[in-house]
Amino acid sequence: xxxxxxxxxxxxxxxxxxxxxxxxxxxxxxxxxxxxxxxxxxxxxxxxxxxxxxxxxxxxxxxxxxxxxxxxxxxxxxxxxxxxxxxxxxxxxxxxxxxxxxxxxxxxxxxxxxxxxxxxxxxxxxxxxxxxxxxxxxxxxxxxxxxxxxxxxxxxxxxxxxxxxxxxxxxxxxxxxxxxxxxxxxxxxxxxxxxxxxxxxxxxxxxxxxxxxxxxxxxxxxxxxxxxxxxxxxxxxxxxxxxxxxxxxxxxxxxxxxxxxxxxxxxxxxxxxxxxxxxxxxxxxxxxxxxxxxxxxxxxxxxxxxxxxxxxxxxxxxxxxxxxxxxxxxxxxxxxxxxxxxxxxxxxxxxxxxxxxxxxxxxxxxxxxxxxxxxxxxxxxxxxxxxxxxxxxxxxxxxxxxxxxxxxxxxxxxxxxxxxxxxxxxxxxxxxxxxxxxxxxxxxxxxxxxxxxxxxxxxxxxxxxxxxxxxxxxxx
Numbered sequence: 001x002x003x004x005x006x007x008x009x010x011x012x013x014x015x016x017x018x019x020x021x022x023x024x025x026x027x028x029x030x031x032x033x034x035x036x037x038x039x040x041x042x043x044x045x046x047x048x049x050x051x052x053x054x055x056x057x058x059x060x061x062x063x064x065x066x067x068x069x070x071x072x073x074x075x076x077x078x079x080x081x082x083x084x085x086x087x088x089x090x091x092x093x094x095x096x097x098x099x100x101x102x103x104x105x106x107x108x109x110x111x112x113x114x115x116x117x118x119x120x121x122x123x124x125x126x127x128x129x130x131x132x133x134x135x136x137x138x139x140x141x142x143x144x145x146x147x148x149x150x151x152x153x154x155x156x157x158x159x160x161x162x163x164x165x166x167x168x169x170x171x172x173x174x175x176x177x178x179x180x181x182x183x184x185x186x187x188x189x190x191x192x193x194x195x196x197x198x199x200x201x202x203x204x205x206x207x208x209x210x211x212x213x214x215x216x217x218x219x220x221x222x223x224x225x226x227x228x229x230x231x232x233x234x235x236x237x238x239x240x241x242x243x244x245x246x247x248x249x250x251x252x253x254x255x256x257x258x259x260x261x262x263x264x265x266x267x268x269x270x271x272x273x274x275x276x277x278x279x280x281x282x283x284x285x286x287x288x289x290x291x292x293x294x295x296x297x298x299x300x301x302x303x304x305x306x307x308x309x310x311x312x313x314x315x316x317x318x319x320x321x322x323x324x325x326x327x328x329x330x331x332x333x334x335x336x337x338x339x340x341x342x343x344x345x346x347x348x349x350x351x352x353x354x355x356x357x358x359x360x361x362x363x364x365x366x367x368x369x370x371x372x373x374x375x376x377x378x379x380x381x382x383x384x385x386x387x388x389x390x391x392x393x394x395x396x397x398x399x400x401x402x403x404x405x406x407x408x409x410x411x412x413x414x415x416x417x418x419x420x421x422x423x424x425x426x427x428x429x430x431x432x433x434x435x436x437x438x439x440x441x442x443x444x445x446x447x448x449x450x451x452x453x454x455x456x457x458x459x460x461x462x463x464x465x466x467x468x469x470x471x472x473x474x475x476x
Contacts (some may be wrong), residue, residue, distance in 0.1 A: 002225030003174035028171030036377030041163030099162030228309030332391030
């Protein structure tokens with residue numbers, strides 16, 4: 001997110017001075033790192049939790065449309081950077097990969113059919129196929145269908161325009177680009193404090209983690225893009241918009257297979273349905289991944305709990321985030337989400353063999369020796385009071401900004417990096433409204449569909465799909 005914001009601003013106002021402070025020794029080592037997320041280009045092609053069956057039996061696809069349109073903005077901006085030779089070798093961060101949804105049971109098959117029919121009528125989802133024929137499914141997903149027993153109905157949708165994205169590689173590419181644009185990037189730097197000065201600037205107290213030396217830096221605008229660490233920094237800023245907000249950390253674990261014989265049998269991202277009581281980010285899925293030019297399979301994620309807000313954070317993170325202004329909200333959230341806490345603890349207690357049993361629901365022949373456990377990143381979900389109730393757990397990404405637009409913080413995690421361009425355009429609109437009119441021509445040069453509803457412009461969708469696929473090397 002931070003790399004995306006910096007890249008956008010450097011195109012809009014090249015003469016602005018930007019400095020980046022990062023706690024770790026390299027960029028993209030937390031949530032963006034390729035081992036810490038599923039690497040899905042989230043565009044609602046396979047994620048069942050973006051489509052909800054309403055009481056009348058129809059399927060609401062409004063969120064799916066929103067997420068898909070947001071991902072199209074990211075594809076356009078990445079294509080702009082590639083076309084301008086600002087980043088190179090798109091194959092190093094994005095690959096074409098079919099996206100599939102897979103369900104079992106008569107009710108789920110009926111839901112998937114209705115979902116398919118609703119999405120197929122929308123031009124954003126052209127090319128999607130549906131099948132409840134086991135023979136066809138054996139062609140699509142041989143590893144999953146091999147030696148599958150039982151007569152329970154099974155069905156899947158498949159669309160070939162999906163993508164696998166290495167967000168760690170993309171983050172590193174963007175920061176390399178920014179360094180060439182004279183952006184100062186300082187690693188192993190901790191932001192100890194953020195204060196407003198009398199003249200309206202923000203003063204940051206920065207500590208070098210190697211030497212312990214402290215420096216003070218002043219800025220007209222600050223963006224806090226520290227993943228789970230953003231909440232603490234937002235609280236230090238003292239802005240009223242940050243009051244009453246808490247964070248609930250959820251950890252993740254993937255099963256990873258690097259056995260070439262097994263990996264060769266699966267070529268898709270296949271998403272199922274989340275178990276009852278599970279959070280949305282725990283939807284089980286079996287993914288082909290491309291990491292360092294090596295093909296592998298990821299299955300999961302298995303949810304867990306740790307009080308850390310960052311994978312490389314402190315066990316005290318959750319407790320130090322509790323303040324007088326949010327303690328009531330956090331207590332209410334704990335009471336309201338006891339079933340979720342129990343679920344997370346249960347997941348955390350699973351043995352490897354118990355996780356293998358969950359995997360075998362997808363891959364009946366899975367062997368323990370072919371799969372290893374990999375701890376993924378921390379996701380800190382926003383907790384706040386809403387009209388729905390006190391201490392409501394939010395599962396989306398949220399930007400909190402000061403009324404004057406001088407500081408903004410990114411909280412939350414889902415659908416995460418896929419929508420980075422859309423989220424950062426929102427930051428720019430909120431924090432620099434006085435510049436938007438002058439910047440709009442450049443924004444539209446970078447992102448042709450900016451300000452346009454794609455679903456209402458089928459011709460533009462076709463043009464964008466074709467041009468971004470060509471530039472990013474996504475044509476199979």
